[in-house]
Amino acid sequence: MPAAPTTPNESKRLAALRSYNILDTATEEDFDELTELASAICSTPIALISFVDKDRQWFKSRHGLDVTETDRALSFCAHAINSPTEILEVENAKEDKRFMDNELVTGPMDITFYAGVPLVDISGAALGSLCVIDSVQHKLNSSQRKALKTLARQVIDKLELRKKVLELDNSRKRIKRLNELLLAKEREATQIIEHTPTAMALHVGEDMEIRFANKMMLGAWGKDERVFGMNFKDALPELDKLDFPTTMRQVYRKGIHYEQKEAHMLYMHYGKLKEFYYNYAFTPLKLSDGSVWGVLNTAVDVTDIVKSRIAVERAEEQLRLAVQSAQLGTWSINADTYEFNASDRTKELFGFLPDEDITYESAVNQITEEYRDKVNSTVETAIKENRGFDMEYAITGLHDGKLRWVRATGKLYAADDSKAALFSGTLSDITERKQDEQRKNDFIGMVSHELKTPLTSMKGYLQIIGQRANKLGDAPIADFTKKTQRQADKMQALVTGFLDVARITEGKIQLNNDVFDINDVMRAAEDEFSVSCKGANITFRLCDSLLINGDKDKMEQVLINFINNAIKYSADEPEVTITCTKAGDNALVTVSDRGIGIPAADIPYIFDRFYRVENTHVKMISGFGIGLYICKEIIEHHGGTVGVQSEPGKGSDFWFSVPLSKQPINNTSR
Structure with a gap:
């Protein structure tokens, strides 16, 4: 049987092991x-915390086993510590050349399966391992391996904590020894206190007179040496409220040591109310006859440590609850190896079973073909260039074949001494939203298509009526017919706009560009509303001639939509003002109203497709939530911008800005 080789730095490893005083x-x-x-x-059935000594392996904890130690030559863990960053997993020791003739395999223990995570301390020394053992062949899944690593880190954490506790205990014992010296000469005691790297103070008498305090304690109190000789209550009224004098008097009277760990304190410190956490102790100082002559006050400020731990615990809990309530999947990718770890929810979205292993390649293979390459390249770019990752794409489930839409977000977390860089994030199911969008597009397309036929007929009838009115010389009817014909033309343009929604979403829109004066759009809108909206107070303020190169009808469509919204979301007697100004190299048109306004939370989304403000004020106002979206697309395709400023209860200013034309008006244009 080949014995396990010793580690490269065996002497340092053994020294590190013995420093924990655990054997x-x-x-x-x-x-x-x-x-x-x-x-x-x-x-x-068996789990062990094993420490590998020079000639033996000793078990600090043994679950399912009565033996406390074995010879190192027989130790599986002695092999494990030679690869401190990896799990040693032996599925069948009876077939493994390293262990097949090992007494622990062939003898009564009958070890067949072994898996051990090296216990590596903060200095990098492999002290031993956390291992699990079975008498039958076995194999850990990814979750078990991950959990075993986590438990191993917990072992190291407890070792470190235990070591620190021992060090603190030794420190406390050292302080007690110092107290014995203080019994002889108080002057020597004050010198020792002054040079001790811990906040310390000496109190004497029932009133806890402050005989002396070192600089660290004075800093903790927020005081200076003027408190020497003063009673605790008079010198430190802030701490007197926390009942320290009562506790110190009990120590003084009974001669019993008192201490607190991570005690929470809130008091005025240099004129400001501050929060602290302290490990503090009151130690009675006794004469040779056993009587107490003073109290040694020692304190260690652990505020930063405690607050950091609380913040981490709170953040972890909030993140866990947020992920759970939002039904988010989580995932991570090793930036070097592309090892993929996925939560059960992530596996579910990709169509895998909870206990199945899922690799990065197998996950990418479930992404539909039109998105697969883009997702893969975006992930690689995000990792290489440390960019954020936010994509929406479709997935076909591995087992259920179900098509799902997901949104994946992630970022790169830098490597540290203990682990490689991780690219990790969340995954959310947006299938329902995507289906809603498709249904809305289908509905708009269907309704718009059905409107075309009656509109065509209506335009034909209006043309006939207009012709007859002209023949009869009926000017009013001819004028109304002309305006009605114009409205029918605009309605047809709107229907065409609805049919183009899908193409707009894909970034496609057709413009019939020509050079025109923006005032022509203002006048057309004024003419429109002078007939169709008699009950509103609408004021148009034209500007100097400003030439635009664009689609006049669509520009008019935008303005009329803004005005209609201003009227629709105003009071019983709407007051709307439309202004036109030159803003740099742009023409700026603003529609102002004194209506109900828009909540601040809705403003960033007001031009989004299908977005509608939902509150009691607008519940009875109809609309599909596409008008402002189409307006935004029209203006942006003209190279312009749209925006809104609003305050609930005071009204809104909707505006659009488009570049001025560098060409003159074409006199032959329509």
């Missing part, structure tokens, strides 16, 4: 809970 110590519940949890997670 041959009694069992501890914290460690036993971890081995019990490891056994349950990995479905193995």
Whole structure:
């Protein structure tokens, strides 16, 4: 049987192991809970926390095993620590040349399966391993491997904490030894306190007179040396409210040591109310006859440590609840190896079963063909160039064949000493939204198509009526017919606009460009509303001639839409003002009203397709939420911009700005 090779820095590794003072110590519940949890997670009867000593492996915690140690030559863990960054997993030791004739395999223990995560401390020394053992062949899944690594980190955390506790305990014992020196000479005591790297103070008498305090304690109090000789209550009224004198008097009277860990305190510090966490202790100082002559006050400021831990715990809990409530999937990709880790929800969205392994390649293969290459290249670019990732794409489920639309967002998290860089993020199901958008597009297309036929007929009838009115010399009827014909033309243009919604979404729109004066659009709108909207107070303020190169009808469509909205969302007697000004190299048209206004939360989305403000004021106002979207697309295709400024209850200013033409008006234009 080949023995495990020693590690390259064996002497340093053994020194690191012994620095924890863990060998041959009694069992501890914290460690036993971890081995019990490891056994349950990995479905193995045995789980061990093993430390590899010079000639043996010793078990700090053993779940399902009575043996406390074995010879190092027989140790599986001695092999594991030679690859401190990897899990050593032996599916069948009876077929593994390293272990097939090992007494632990051939003997009563009958080890067949072994998996061990090296226990690597903060210095990089592999102390031993957290391992699980079974007498039958076994294989860990990705979740079990991940959980075993997490538990191993918990073992190291507990070791480090235990080490720090021992160090603190040793420090406390050292402080007690110093107290013995203080009994002889108070002057020597004050010198020791002054040079101790811990906040310390000396109190004497029932009133806890401050005999001395070092600079660290004075800084913690927010005081200076003027408090020396003062009673605690008079010198520190801020802390007196926290009842410290009562506790110190109990220590003084009974001669019993008192301490608190991570005690929360809120008090005035240099004139400001601040929050602190302290590990503090009150130690009675006794004479040779056992009587107490003073109290040593020691304190360690752990505010930053505690607040950081609380912040991390709170952030983790909030993130967990947010992900759970939003039914988000989570995922991560190793930036070097592209190893892919996915939550159960992510697996579900890709059509995998919860206990199935899912690789990056298998996930990409479920993306529909039209998006697959783009997603793959975008991920690679995001990792290489440290960019954010936000994409919507379609997936065909592996097992259920179901088509789902998802939105994936992610970012790159830099590597550190313990792990490689990770590209990770979330995945959300947007299938319903995509289906709603498709249904809306289909509905608009269907309705618009059905409107074409009656409109064509109506235009024919109006043409006949107009011709007869001209023959009869009936000027009013001819004029009304002409205006009605114009409205029918505009309605037909609107219907065409509805039919173009899908193409607009794809970035396609047709413009019949010509050079015209923006005032012509203003006059046409004024003529329109002078007949169709008698009840509104509408004021048009024309500007100097400003030439535009664009589609006049569509520009008029935008203005009329803005005015109609201003009237629709105003009070019983709408007041609307339309102005035109020159703004740099652009013509700026603004429609102002004194209507109900728009909530600030809705303004960023007001020009989005199918978006409607939902509140009690607009509940009875009809609309599809596409008018402003079409207006935005028309103006942007002219190279311009749209916007709105609004305040609820005071009204709104909708505006559009389009570039001025560098060409003169074509006299032969329509």
